[in-house]
Amino acid sequence: MLTTIRNARDFIVYRKDLSQYQFVSTEIEENLKSGQVLLKVDKFALTANNISYALIGETLGYWDFFRTVEEAWGCIPAWGFAEVVCSKKDNVAKGDRVFGFVPMSTHLMLQPDVVTQEGFVDGSLHRVNFPMLYNQYQLVKHDPFYAPEYEDHWALFWPLFMSAFVLEEFLNENNFFDAQAIVISSASSKTAIALAFLLSRKQSSQCQVIGLTSSGNLSFVEGLGYYNQVLTYDQIQLLNCDLSVVYVDIAGDRDVLSNLHHYFQNMRYSCLLGATHWKRLSSLEINPTLPGPRPTLFFAPEQIHKRVQQWQVNGFHKRFGKLWSQFLASTSEWIQVVHSPGKAAVERIYLDMLAGRPKPDEGQILSLWEVE
Template sequence: MDVSTNITLCVPRPPSGQSPDVAIVISTPKLTYIPANHILLRVDRFGFSANNVTYQALGEHPHYRYFDFHTTPEHEEVSAKSHGIVPVWGFATVITSGHPKIAVGERVYGYLAPTRYLLLPVSPSDVNKYAFYISRPHLPADYRPYNQVLRCATDPQYTPNPRAEDLTMLYRPLFWTAYWFEDWLWSSKISGVAHITPKIIGLTSSRNMEFTKGLELYDEVLEYSSFTASDSFHGREKDRWVYVDVAGNAPLNQRVFDHFTSPYTGVLAAFITLGMTNLSPSDVCVLAPGGAFLHAKWLAVRRHELRVEEIFTMQEIAWKELMRDCGGWVEIERAAYEKIIKDGVRPSKGLVWSLWDSDMPVPNATRL
């Protein structure tokens, strides 16, 4: 294996006119000069899911700006104007450090890039026992959680074994979005559910019905094609509903919205975008009427309302519960990027990738 060569997965930006479904693997030399207050990471592996495809689809959306986190490598086949980098959550090891408080050999977890080697600028004074922060002054201040790199040695949620790392890469980003969304929902006046026990209904496709019911997370699970025929959606004029869109399925969202235009179906108190798992890189993003929930923005609010110790305790308890329950939900698998784009992934599969795989080609540039 050629350790002197870097490999990076790049995707076309919409203005390039290229198909967004055709990614390109770029080969560049490994950096030998590391500036002060920078670190060079060896990205060992990272999780990849519909969440990352959403990052690509929303890469240039002004509300998200996912392509602004990592710099496109300089190469004759790509440029910062033609291609972007889809962020990934993964584990890495510090192999060179230009910061006096960050040691070579440290294991870290964060919002990385799909590459072998990653150079990151560290905020000179923003390093503590638990984490350090990447300097990205071009991004809004409330994107700070995405700039955080956790130091595994002091991370209370870290377990030093491959299986636990795999589950962390797959679940941690999505789980904390869901966790803090629920916190926001219970704190929000729009839901009107602060003093009642809500009924939670899940909507899914016919092929995923068995899996979704088996999670035992919902009071009821209904199919996309027939949910409006359920008794739960009729004769409930006084009910208040909160619809959380995690799929980004525009026709389904319209059906939900149309259903609640009747005076006999209750009130749709909120219609909020939380995720867009059905979104493909070529789709146009349309947010729900209630807007999108952005985890980083709400967490910034809660940091002013709760002590850091309280937040850590809340998260540690919730994370341990998830790790206890989620092991049987998913099988770890590796599959190529183009297969995910074309065929999707079964809900029971979790994808973990590495650009260090022994069968990975090291071309100058290869389109997938």
């Protein structure tokens, strides 16, 4: 008997204006083709990182992961947990729980390629050219680092910590460009916190970690203990302009970028890792006359591929896993997870994120499933 899921739903946004959005109802046939797997998206995290995916969606292809009927609209990718509700793929069973790249939707259809004990790679034709990071789905029952009580923290931090991990390795490989300080904007963001955590543990004695944040988040960032010094954006002049620095731009704010490049006379390296201040983007509008090194987009998947080639898969997981476990355990000291299920909650939290109103000590876990 053919079964149809009639309560499937997607949250989509207008690509050219992220403030326009809609919920779209769809129907899904459970009569899958051979090799297909249908997932029920249980929950996903929404952070400033998701907004970054949307902002550079055209440039780096993020709109193409989860295609919509109308090309002018797109589904913002997220990281979350899902359950297999129907499978026609060997070694992927109904009830299996997976973690990976998911749409802000109730369901996701995948075409797993090679399946191992650890998980599988989606082999859908429209995704074959994307970095492996985004196409891998972990079967958590076999993941040695998985703990059910940390699922929410996993969804919130895993991709951000991964980016911070490979950036720290890149900086370390380059001897931190012989800089005296690493300056990180949007210091209260989860990516910045992950990077500061790593730098605080492995930094050389002469290389300080300096965080830039808003006045409202100053005390929170100072309380983390990961930064040697925390300043507000209007306090940059308190630093010596001759200080040799590496700038990690997570704010993506063109004014902050310009101020730093003009102020520091000895900037060694400048990279963009995020866009939390997305309304004042610098990433795609870099002034060619900006003094100092040209800001570079740091694309984490390329660095992950490089490290896997260098260390092999097991070596990469061993290095990453040790630090990930330590960081994961520390997050409960300063983050409060907020569960917000249902359409109304997704709409409210999305608009807050778009307006830059998220609280740094909160992590939003969303779901398009209504509370029964």
